[in-house]
Amino acid sequence: MSDRPLTAGEKALWQKVIETVKPLDEARVSRVKALPVAKKLPERRGPITAESFGGVSAKAIPLKEQVAVPEKAGLDGHWDRRLNKGVVQPDVTIDLHGYTLSSAHGRLDSALELSIAAGHRAILLITGKARSEEQRRREGGRGAIRAAISDWLAASRHASHIAAVRRAHPRHGGAGALYIILRRRR
Template identity: 30%
Template sequence: MSRRTGSRRDLSEDDRILWNQVARTAVPLKGKTLPEEMLDPMVDASAAFHDVLEAAAAAPPPQRPRKSQEHVHTPRTIDQPTRQKLAKGRLPLEARVDLHGMTQGEAHALLLGFLHRAHAMGIRHVLVITGKGSSLGSEGVLRKAVPAWFATPSFRPLVGGYEFAARHHGGAGALYVRLRRQSDVSSR
């Protein structure tokens, strides 16, 4: 028993015209021929329909919107189970770096060198201590700058994700950083 609920006779006039056009452009499989009953001899596409098809074919494809220069790729956050294991000490923090009291230039150079060495050693999780920077009413220059650095081309091949640390590791003044595997970097 056929599962079709309708037949070609139930098609509207527009649908029959469209089906005829599609059926005429179909290429049969090798060794097969297109059955004559596939083409409806009662329907002949009008010149207007041909004009619409030709206009659609001649129209340039829609262009994808360009990414803005301001769009910056940010590393993903560390997944919740991994963050919890780091916070509870079940997953070791294999190295740490303290950026307290440094200028942005000093901190950037030290952090980049530290992450390169850690990555070369195959380390996966490190602790980066930025400090909260709440003295003299400031909001913490390094606390804001370090996550922004992770989105730059020099850090992107190294950093797979980051998340603020648990309170006993420094809370909002420290970051858990997951480094990419060496195979991830070589395939890019």
């Protein structure tokens, strides 16, 4: 909507519209006012975690006990075929564009926690495409978030819940995104 004043023609037209409007029936208005209104939910401060929803957070895995997230193992052929065809619809999408390295790590960790608590199976993680060789020379380095993802997932307190990590189908972002497949609850 614009804050500009109405022209004379628009004012005249609006006046004609107002003249054709019939007031609402007072009985109907009172019935609508008597309808119950939903209570406002309490405002939550701080990060959203499993505890926010009555769940329990997992503890971080010590460095000596960390195991790399399986790149090509952990899924049956049916899952791999569906992922390669782009048929899998992610339950949730996590977009890390615009985040700093530390805030992206926190966003990924909290999103994994909530997805595990919600029982999701497939997560689409958007990190952005890797830069070309020329861009890396000109701007320096490669995408820090993209480079750190595999380390973050391996060191995550949620690593035991991750079945596999795959490159996304072009429909879902291709080289700029990953599928994180979570294990089924048993």
